[in-house]
Amino acid sequence: MSAVRVIDPGMQSSVQDLGRAGYRQMGVPTGGAFDREAHLVGSLILGNDSNDASIEMTLVGGMFQFEGDACICLSGGHAPDASLTLGERSMPVPHQRLVQAASGSVLRVGSITEGMRTHLSIAGGFTTKAVLGSRSALVSTPDAGLGRSLRVGDMLPVGIPGKPSMNSIEIGIVQRVDRKIRIVPGHHMVLFNEKQIQQLGGQDFVVQMQSNRAGVRLGGTTMVGDVPGRVASVGTLPGYVQVPSDGQPIVLGVDGPVTGGYPVIACVIEADLPRVAQARPNDRLRFEWVDRNAALRVSQGKVD
Numbered sequence: 001m002s003a004v005r006v007i008d009p010g011m012q013s014s015v016q017d018l019g020r021a022g023y024r025q026m027g028v029p030t031g032g033a034f035d036r037e038a039h040l041v042g043s044l045i046l047g048n049d050s051n052d053a054s055i056e057m058t059l060v061g062g063m064f065q066f067e068g069d070a071c072i073c074l075s076g077g078h079a080p081d082a083s084l085t086l087g088e089r090s091m092p093v094p095h096q097r098l099v100q101a102a103s104g105s106v107l108r109v110g111s112i113t114e115g116m117r118t119h120l121s122i123a124g125g126f127t128t129k130a131v132l133g134s135r136s137a138l139v140s141t142p143d144a145g146l147g148r149s150l151r152v153g154d155m156l157p158v159g160i161p162g163k164p165s166m167n168s169i170e171i172g173i174v175q176r177v178d179r180k181i182r183i184v185p186g187h188h189m190v191l192f193n194e195k196q197i198q199q200l201g202g203q204d205f206v207v208q209m210q211s212n213r214a215g216v217r218l219g220g221t222t223m224v225g226d227v228p229g230r231v232a233s234v235g236t237l238p239g240y241v242q243v244p245s246d247g248q249p250i251v252l253g254v255d256g257p258v259t260g261g262y263p264v265i266a267c268v269i270e271a272d273l274p275r276v277a278q279a280r281p282n283d284r285l286r287f288e289w290v291d292r293n294a295a296l297r298v299s300q301g302k303v304d
Helices: 036-046 194-200 270-277 292-299
Strands: 003-008 014-016 054-058 063-066 070-078 083-086 089-092 099-101 106-108 114-122 155-157 180-185 204-207 215-219 240-242 250-252 264-268 284-289
Touching: 036 054, 036 070, 036 114, 036 270, 180 270, 180 292, 194 264, 194 284, 264 270, 270 292
Parallel strands: 180 284
Antiparallel strands: 003 063, 003 155, 014 054, 054 114, 063 106, 070 099, 070 114, 083 089, 083 106, 180 264, 204 215, 204 284, 215 250, 240 250, 240 264
């Protein structure tokens, strides 16, 4: 059986697939790849099943040695210094391209300079232990027993490769990290005044350093006036825009809580969640209100 050895896990690398469906009533977040588009691009290029696991790297990549010949792909955020080394030979690893990695070669993924998260996909997918039907690591809650971030020396088994589908996919990084994030009304929008609603859709917010897979915290702009206090706890989903008492919104991520008592003013449309996932600290985001019919058309691929 082929495997990949972790030499350097980088800042926060973890195995992710499409997450855990059907366990939110038990308090278990869906989790999975934050930028699902990046994960799916790698799977498509390599001919993997869409739920085959990849490695999600955050801001800084890592070093991985292949214990067997492999086909790999880097997708999502761009790491321009990525290289593959075997003995004295080294070659750059292009973005969103199929690359052959010989047994014994070492992949080095340096800083991610465009976007926040890069995915390493491998033909056959990583076949680490599945818990509750998923191999995704809930890294925001490491004590939950649902996986962890990668560590030096980890050996990641690899499944049986299929037939690669294509050599590359042209999806621009600029499109993925576009600062315009479309939103639809949330549960508690009626609790906010008109100025606050307009402000959310008309001013830039700055991504804060405290952001993670559980939630992207925004600052730089504070909601005008008093914001509604805590409300009765309601079910939440990735993309919900909560407004705490300090007036600085939080966009819930894939590892976010399944319930919450902060008022939900809006929800990011599903098609734009990858843009949130790729937003770096100090990036500026601007929300744009759309109606639910427009959001549905986007999800059906009828508009850009």
